[in-house]
Amino acid sequence: MTKDLRECRLEDLPGPKSKQELDEMRMPYEDYCKAVFAPGHEMSKPEALKGIRWLSTTMYIFTPHSVANLAELGAEVIKVEMPRMGDPMKHTSPFNEAYLYPLHDTRPMTGTGYGFTSANVNEYYLSMDYHLPEMKEAFYRLIKMSDGLTECYRPGTFDRWKQSYRFVQELNPRFIYVWGGGFGYGPKCFGGSYDILGQAHAGLASVTGMHEFMGGHCTKHSNWCIDWYSGTQITFGILAALHWRAKTGLGTMIEFSQVQAATRVLGHAAPMYGRFGIVRQRWGNWDTQLCVHGIILCGKSDFPDAINPQDKFEARYAMVSAFQDKDFKALCDVIKKPDMYSKYMKHKDRVEGEAQVDIYAELEDWAKDKSRAEVVRILQSEGLLCEPVMNDREVYESEHYRTRGTVRWMEDPLFGDVLVQGTYSAGLMSQTPRRQYWIWRPVGADNVKIYHEMLGYPISTVKEWYDKAWI
Amino acid sequence: MCDIIWCKKTQADGKPCETVNYLDPYCFWNWKGNINCAHCGTVYAIHMIQGHMYKGPDEQPAGTKPDTSPLYADKPLEGYINYPSGMEGRTRPFHCLPRHIYLGVPDMVKFSIRGKPLRGWRPQPKSAGIAGQFPYNWEMEKLSPEVAAEYKEKIAKGEVKEW
Numbered sequence: 001m002t003k004d005l006r007e008c009r010l011e012d013l014p015g016p017k018s019k020q021e022l023d024e025m026r027m028p029y030e031d032y033c034k035a036v037f038a039p040g041h042e043m044s045k046p047e048a049l050k051g052i053r054w055l056s057t058t059m060y061i062f063t064p065h066s067v068a069n070l071a072e073l074g075a076e077v078i079k080v081e082m083p084r085m086g087d088p089m090k091h092t093s094p095f096n097e098a099y100l101y102p103l104h105d106t107r108p109m110t111g112t113g114y115g116f117t118s119a120n121v122n123e124y125y126l127s128m129d130y131h132l133p134e135m136k137e138a139f140y141r142l143i144k145m146s147d148g149l150t151e152c153y154r155p156g157t158f159d160r161w162k163q164s165y166r167f168v169q170e171l172n173p174r175f176i177y178v179w180g181g182g183f184g185y186g187p188k189c190f191g192g193s194y195d196i197l198g199q200a201h202a203g204l205a206s207v208t209g210m211h212e213f214m215g216g217h218c219t220k221h222s223n224w225c226i227d228w229y230s231g232t233q234i235t236f237g238i239l240a241a242l243h244w245r246a247k248t249g250l251g252t253m254i255e256f257s258q259v260q261a262a263t264r265v266l267g268h269a270a271p272m273y274g275r276f277g278i279v280r281q282r283w284g285n286w287d288t289q290l291c292v293h294g295i296i297l298c299g300k301s302d303f304p305d306a307i308n309p310q311d312k313f314e315a316r317y318a319m320v321s322a323f324q325d326k327d328f329k330a331l332c333d334v335i336k337k338p339d340m341y342s343k344y345m346k347h348k349d350r351v352e353g354e355a356q357v358d359i360y361a362e363l364e365d366w367a368k369d370k371s372r373a374e375v376v377r378i379l380q381s382e383g384l385l386c387e388p389v390m391n392d393r394e395v396y397e398s399e400h401y402r403t404r405g406t407v408r409w410m411e412d413p414l415f416g417d418v419l420v421q422g423t424y425s426a427g428l429m430s431q432t433p434r435r436q437y438w439i440w441r442p443v444g445a446d447n448v449k450i451y452h453e454m455l456g457y458p459i460s461t462v463k464e465w466y467d468k469a470w471i
Numbered sequence: 472m473c474d475i476i477w478c479k480k481t482q483a484d485g486k487p488c489e490t491v492n493y494l495d496p497y498c499f500w501n502w503k504g505n506i507n508c509a510h511c512g513t514v515y516a517i518h519m520i521q522g523h524m525y526k527g528p529d530e531q532p533a534g535t536k537p538d539t540s541p542l543y544a545d546k547p548l549e550g551y552i553n554y555p556s557g558m559e560g561r562t563r564p565f566h567c568l569p570r571h572i573y574l575g576v577p578d579m580v581k582f583s584i585r586g587k588p589l590r591g592w593r594p595q596p597k598s599a600g601i602a603g604q605f606p607y608n609w610e611m612e613k614l615s616p617e618v619a620a621e622y623k624e625k626i627a628k629g630e631v632k633e634w
Contacts, residue, residue, distance in 0.1 A: 402634070409587075417583040417589055445604060446604070447602045447604055448602060451602075465602070
């Protein structure tokens with residue numbers, strides 16, 4: 001800007017400032033996006049949360065993920081684990097296989113399971129039995145030097161150990177303290193939580209899956225979606241608390257109940273009950289508000305000769321959406337059921353339960369001698385929205401995701417060639433993108449860095465604590 | 472489902488062994504061979520088909536080498552004194568090796584699906600660092616020369632891809 005604010009210069013106005021910028025702005029939108037997001041070049045850009053130090057005394061997926069989000073955005077996250085055991089999630093792997101070794105140098109035959117992936121990236125791994133009186137000093141010193149802490153113990157446990165918010169705010173009034181757990185305070189205060197409990201207790205599982213008259217049951221999502229979702233919600237809370245602290249200089253306590261989190265995704269359930277007394281029911285792969293807007297079963301797999309059963313038998317589903325009158329008419333014409341259009345000409349007629357049963361049965365009848373790819377091609381060529389239900393391999397093969405860098409290979413410093421999808425699927429940022437430096441480290445891998453280099457304890461003390469299994 | 476071998480072999484003190492050796496279905500579902508008792512070492516021949524004891528257990532003469540060991544054993548009449556998995560010479564070590572996805576045989580994966588080397592195999596050498604610290608310099612040439620050689624071979628054959 002000029003010194004005299006009344007003076008107006010071209011370069012101070014919005015718009016291109018140089019020939020290069022002009023060229024950049026002339027780019028078609030896609031080229032522009034490729035240039036500004038530049039997947040694969042994240043490491044050369046600054047980190048939004050650099051300078052924030054966060055402690056994580058968390059386990060499993062839900063609370064760890066809330067801080068992994070910070071670490072991916074550049075915060076220095078110190079994961080504090082129990083000596084020689086680590087986060088129980090490290091011992092959890094799909095079907096008890098696929099471990100990466102070692103877990104800890106005293107346990108060379110024990111590995112960390114793939115279940116740990118994506119919830120603890122870029123973190124520093126400290127081991128500490130922080131409820132021992134001997135380790136309190138080190139723990140409090142970490143509190144003083146950090147911006148916040150996320151913990152997941154039963155309510156009141158940290159209070160009993162004199163490290164809850166009411167204790168730590170005396171040490172550091174700017175401290176942001178997060179408790180994430182099952183029920184939170186209330187009549188069920190002492191109940192713990194798991195993702196499945198979150199899905200079940202909040203009413204989500206009751207509206208997921210097919211109705212019983214269709215042979216379905218209330219359904220848990222195969223993946224721990226409420227763990228991942230709740231963790232992300234905590235991250236929003238943390239970012240808001242950091243903003244509040246920047247304005248007031250004061251910390252916050254965040255209390256996050258996982259079982260209540262899932263009620264947020266239930267949309268109109270409570271207001272509808274409140275007004276009409278209607279309890280929402282599950283409707284499987286269809287939609288209670290839109291029709292046609294669901295997933296249908298096709299007759300043939302796209303990969304009948306594949307060895308993998310997920311390809312051989314399961315590549316048979318396609319999502320179809322044609323709820324607008326014009327699209328529904330086109331769909332009825334394609335499947336050669338013009339009478340169905342005359343019967344359900346208005347959306348309010350076809351969204352009825354009985355109508356949906358009728359319509360989807362006709363659709364699946366039409367698709368029963370076709371492969372998934374055929375169904376998709378026919379409907380897309382009619383200008384209808386239709387996409388295959390893809391499995392993980394197809395996601396990996398998808399050119400769309402490769403272009404955007406959503407799924408990518410990385411060289412982990414410890415574990416070598418790893419295919420990752422978590423970090424880079426969480427939205428692109430042109431200036432301060434998320435990035436992944438490492439997937440995880442063994443238990444206590446950064447003990448020397450934190451205890452000796454950061455807190456200044458002599459190596460002999462660190463060694464002594466280690467020998468006593470305090471760290 | 473889990474079948475057992477209840478060893479009744481008379482011991483030196485004149486009492487029966489009374490050890491229950493558990494035959495885990497993963498290993499013994501369809502299996503024929505010799506297996507030792509975790510306590511006294513008596514070898515039994517068994518033949519299991521689809522999880523059922525088709526033949527045996529038949530005691531084998533002393534000195535017969537067992538093909539494998541039970542995963543776990545205990546002595547229920549003596550307060551469940553047990554032999555956990557991984558006791559050399561008594562129970563089968565639990566290697567926790569990833570299996571081939573269809574064949575079920577233990578298979579330590581050395582390369583990713585695009586042919587680049589993986590690390591983090593089992594067992595890992597003990598860390599040379601202080602207090603559990605891991606020095607992050609993995610020199611494949613030194614630590615796993617056979618994998619390094621195999622990698623070079625794969626590059627030469629054009630089996631290493633970007634995707």
